[in-house]
Amino acid sequence: xxxxxxxxxxxxxxxxxxxxxxxxxxxxxxxxxxxxxxxxxxxxxxxxxxxxxxxxxxxxxxxxxxxxxxxxxxxxxxxxxxxxxxxxxxxxxxxxxxxxxxxxxxxxxxxxxxxxxxxxxxxxxxxxxxxxxxxxxxxxxxxxxxxxxxxxxxxxxxxxxxxxxxxxxxxxxxxxxxxxxxxxxxxxxxxxxxxxxxxxxxxxxxxxxxxxxxxxxxxxxxxxxxxxxxxxxxxxxxxxxxxxxxxxxxxxxxxxxxxxxxxx
Amino acid sequence: xxxxxxxxxxxxxxxxxxxxxxxxxxxxxxxxxxxxxxxxxxxxxxxxxxxxxxxxxxxxxxxxxxxxxxxxxxxxxxxxxxxxxxxxxxxxxxxxxxxxxxxxxxxxxxxxxxxxxxxxxxxxxxxxxxxxxxxxxxxxxxxxxxxxxxxxxxxxxxxxxxxxxxxxxxxxxxxxxxxxxxxxxxxxxxxxxxxxxxxxxxxxxxxxxxxxxxxxxxxxxxxxxxxxxxxxxxxxxxxxxxxxxxxxxxxxxxxxxxxxxxxxxxxxxxxxxxxxxxxxxxxxxxxxxxxxxxxxxxxxxxxxxxxxxxxxxxxxxxxxxxxxxxxxx
Numbered sequence: 099x100x101x102x103x104x105x106x107x108x109x110x111x112x113x114x115x116x117x118x119x120x121x122x123x124x125x126x127x128x129x130x131x132x133x134x135x136x137x138x139x140x141x142x143x144x145x146x147x148x149x150x151x152x153x154x155x156x157x158x159x160x161x162x163x164x165x166x167x168x169x170x171x172x173x174x175x176x177x178x179x180x181x182x183x184x185x186x187x188x189x190x191x192x193x194x195x196x197x198x199x200x201x202x203x204x205x206x207x208x209x210x211x212x213x214x215x216x217x218x219x220x221x222x223x224x225x226x227x228x229x230x231x232x233x234x235x236x237x238x239x240x241x242x243x244x245x246x247x248x249x250x251x252x253x254x255x256x257x258x259x260x261x262x263x264x265x266x267x268x269x270x271x272x273x274x275x276x277x278x279x280x281x282x283x284x285x286x287x288x289x290x291x292x293x294x295x296x297x298x299x300x301x302x303x304x305x306x307x308x309x310x311x312x313x314x315x316x317x318x319x320x321x322x323x324x325x326x327x328x329x330x331x332x333x334x335x336x337x338x339x340x341x342x343x344x345x346x347x348x349x350x351x352x353x354x355x356x357x358x359x360x361x362x
Numbered sequence: 363x364x365x366x367x368x369x370x371x372x373x374x375x376x377x378x379x380x381x382x383x384x385x386x387x388x389x390x391x392x393x394x395x396x397x398x399x400x401x402x403x404x405x406x407x408x409x410x411x412x413x414x415x416x417x418x419x420x421x422x423x424x425x426x427x428x429x430x431x432x433x434x435x436x437x438x439x440x441x442x443x444x445x446x447x448x449x450x451x452x453x454x455x456x457x458x459x460x461x462x463x464x465x466x467x468x469x470x471x472x473x474x475x476x477x478x479x480x481x482x483x484x485x486x487x488x489x490x491x492x493x494x495x496x497x498x499x500x501x502x503x504x505x506x507x508x509x510x511x512x513x514x515x516x517x518x519x520x521x522x523x524x525x526x527x528x529x530x531x532x533x534x535x536x537x538x539x540x541x542x543x544x545x546x547x548x549x550x551x552x553x554x555x556x557x558x559x560x561x562x563x564x565x566x567x568x569x570x571x572x573x574x575x576x577x578x579x580x581x582x583x584x585x586x587x588x589x590x591x592x593x594x595x596x597x598x599x600x601x602x603x604x605x606x607x608x609x610x611x612x613x614x615x616x617x618x619x620x621x622x623x624x625x626x627x628x629x630x631x632x633x634x635x636x637x638x639x640x641x642x643x644x645x646x647x648x649x650x651x652x653x654x655x656x657x658x659x660x661x662x663x664x665x666x667x668x669x670x671x672x673x674x675x676x677x678x679x680x681x682x683x684x685x686x687x688x689x690x691x
Contacts, residue, residue, distance in 0.1 A: 154367045158374050191465065197389070260377035269381055296467050298389045299414060303382060 100248065123359035131245075131323050136251060138246035148251035156217050156252065156318070157259025161266060163216060164209045168267035171204050172196065172274030180283045189285050193293020196275040201302040201362075205268035207354050213260065214346035218321040221252055222342035225325025226335035234326070255316040260314025261307040268306060309357050316349045390414055391426055398425065403470070403494040404486040405439045410499055411459050411468045417443045419472045422450045427470060432646040438484050441494065443470060457485055457494040464500065628676035 140146065179195040225248060228234050237244045272294065279285040324342040328334050392415070407632055408430060417425040425445030441457070452474040458481070462469040475483070475493075483493035508581075589595050643649055647656030654660055678685050 150368050150371050153371045153375075158367075158370050161374065184573070187465065188463065211367075262375060265378045265385075267384045269385060295389055295391055295414070296416075297412070299391060299412070300386050303386050 117269040127327060128323055131326065134245045135249055135319070135322075136288075138243055138250045141243060141246040142252075143332065144200070144243065144246040145250040145254065148247070149237060149254055152229075152251040152255035152258050155220075156255045156314075157263055160213050160216055160259075160263055163212055164263045164267045165270045167208050167212050168200075168205060168271040169274040169321075171198065171208055172276075173278045174273070175199055175204070176275035176283065180191035180271075180279075189283065189291035190289045190296070192275075192279055192283065192285065193290040194296050195277075196272060196290075197294040197298060198302070200268050200271040200275070201306045203354075205271055206264050206306050206309040206313060207350065209264045209267045210260070210310065210317065210350045211347055213314070214317045214350060215343050217256060218317045218342045218346040219339045221318060221321030222325040222339040223335055225249075225322055226328035226338040229326060229328045230331055230335055246324075249322040252322055253315065256314035256318030257311055258314075260317075261310040264306060264310035305330075305357070305361055308361065309354065312353050312357065313350050316353060317346045320344075320346045372557075385397045391416075397447040399447045399449070400428070401443050401445060401451075401492060402486075402490075403441050403443065403492040404433075404484045404488075405441060405457075405494040405496050407439060407496055408439045409459055409496045410461075410466060411470065411496075415468050415470065416462070417445055417470045417472065419449060424472075432485070435487075439488075440491075441470065444571065445472075447573060455492050456481075457492050459494065459496040461497070462498060466500075470494075527558065558615075603665075646651065 133211045175196050176192055179187070179192040183189070183191050185196075225234070228248070233243045234248070237247060263317040274285070276290050280287065321342045324345070325335075325337040381392050411427060411430065413427055414432060415427045416423050417427060425443055427441055427615055428444050429442040430439060431442075441459075443457075451472065454470055454475040456475045456478065458471045458473060458478065459468060460471060461467070478495075481495040483495045501551075571669070644652045647653055
């Protein structure tokens with residue numbers, strides 16, 4: 099077999115082989131990492147005290163950027179809906195579109211992508227730096243579980259705070275669209291509220307929060323994994339950070355489709 | 363970690379939870395503190411109605427649809443609605459499901475059955491359930507309109523085939539004929555108008571006559587009634603009764619006579635037998651009379667004798683002295 103693949107085909111075949119092996123090894127390491135997190139979850143006394151601090155850093159500190167994105171998303175959504183719904187379609191459908199779109203899609207996904215950049219990068223850079231400066235190795239040497247100390251609080255904080263941030267973002271987007279409708283689209287509050295309530299079902303909120311929690315879990319876990327597995331110098335930290343943000347964003351979109359298929 | 367960070371995180375968490383709960387309640391249209399009454403309406407099918415759709419009474423939003431469930435038997439759909447406790451239902455209420463607009467939003471409207479009596483409402487299996495009917499949605503209306511359009515297209519094609527220039531001319535001639543016939547009918551009607559008027563007069567006269575006859579009959583009946591009341595009829599009946607008794611007596615007498623008629627008949631029969639024997643003897647020429655009847659010579663002799671006697675009598679009358687010579691002394 100090796101004799102058959104010669105000459106010009108040798109390099110691409112080797113690349114595919116290396117990639118496959120690298121991917122399999124990465125997945126193996128990620129599985130091992132997840133198993134370690136699962137094991138560390140039982141050590142509540144270690145990660146519990148650090149949880150609130152991480153919730154502050156990941157959740158509360160992310161609120162401004164999330165609200166900013168949501169506000170302008172709501173404004174644009176209302177204007178584009180009004181631009182699209184011309185003629186026979188009544189104005190209150192602006193409320194329908196804003197409510198459904200913010201709750202089901204744009205609120206969780208845009209917030210998730212924004213937090214993937216902010217939180218995922220932050221986590222990957224922090225843990226990567228700790229790894230390359232051998233602080234994590236020191237913890238291991240001292241007999242501490244670095245996963246329980248460094249990873250689990252971040253993952254749990256993201257799991258809890260992403261839905262909270264998304265809830266605020268949803269509300270901000272709707273309020274911004276409401277203000278836009280009143281001031282720029284000559285709509286009345288009863289019209290907008292009628293549209294908001296027209297096809298609303300409580301599951302829309304549940305769906306939005308489920309998506310947000312899954313995005314938080316993915317962003318934190320991927321950020322921690324790439325930071326935790328950084329190997330090299332400062333350049334490796336940057337590479338891990340970039341990989342964490344890119345992969346988190348991709349996973350958010352994949353999860354978005356997954357939940358749409360499974361829950362809607 | 364500072365206390366302020368903990369407070370900030372706690373406040374954000376609580377605010378987030380409150381936001382989710384209150385936002386959900388608000389978007390669902392619930393009003394906290396309002397007491398609702400739950401009403402169940404039954405339908406054969408519910409179209410595009412969903413949980414949360416509005417419930418209206420006379421166009422006023424009074425509640426929302428809480429639950430839609432299939433009947434355990436599968437024969438209908440139960441729609442549970444929450445409406446304000448101060449809402450008074452109309453007499454004999456029914457629920458109509460209809461499109462609120464042309465864009466897929468539906469509503470439940472509570473009406474009195476008297477307002478829409480012709481709909482085929484589902485019968486509620488519960489005593490306090492409300493009968494309901496779901497109006498057709500846009501897709502069904504469109505389907506019906508599509509069928510109607512197809513039928514119209516077929517009719518149009520057939521009209522195109524059938525309606526040639528010749529057909530148009532024929533129709534025009536037919537219209538002319540109809541106009542002519544109409545004119546003739548009008549003339550006929552005018553001509554018959556006097557006849558009809560005469561018949562009407564005759565009918566009026568007949569009616570008056572009948573009325574008079576009815577009055578006479580009425581008077582007669584009143585006389586009869588008076589007679590009955592005065593006892594004259596009783597007297598007539600008594601007379602008839604007596605007459606009947608006399609006829610009865612006469613009948614008895616006739617019975618007796620008929621019994622005696624047996625003996626008379628026997629005597630007559632015997633007399634007729636004797637007469638028959640005499641006649642038979644005469645017929646056979648027996649006896650003097652028989653010989654007289656049967657023997658013509660004797661008849662002739664007897665006639666001759668009679669003639670001679672007559673001659674003798676005439677001669678005697680003319681010449682009595684020839685035969686009588688009376689001497690006195």
